[in-house]
Amino acid sequence: MLSDEEKMSLINLGQRLKTARLERDDPQKEFAFRIGVSIPTLHNMEQGSPKVSIGFWIKALSIIGKLDELNGLIAPQQSLAERFTTFQKIQGRQRVRKKK
DSSP: OOOHHHHHHHHHHHHHHHHHHHHTTOOHHHHHHHHTOOHHHHHHHHHTOTTSOHHHHHHHHHHTTOHHHHHTTTOOOSSHHHHHHHHHHHHHOOOOOOOO
């Protein structure tokens, strides 16, 4: 279940996608074809439906030239010290395997 804040984020994302599509004078039919979805699925994306696959979102963001912004969402730490600390945390984690 999504919180109200999460739902609003999806709705806002969908509205921004629609605005970007309209600014490019891209009809729904052509934009949906390039993404690889049906027109109803594109409509769901633009309405903020949580049921649309992330893969379609990535394709849509790529088409409108915004994929780099997605890539920056969970960017690695900027300072060398922060990256080293993160690296140590990752290296310190090991799976515990059950003995057979």
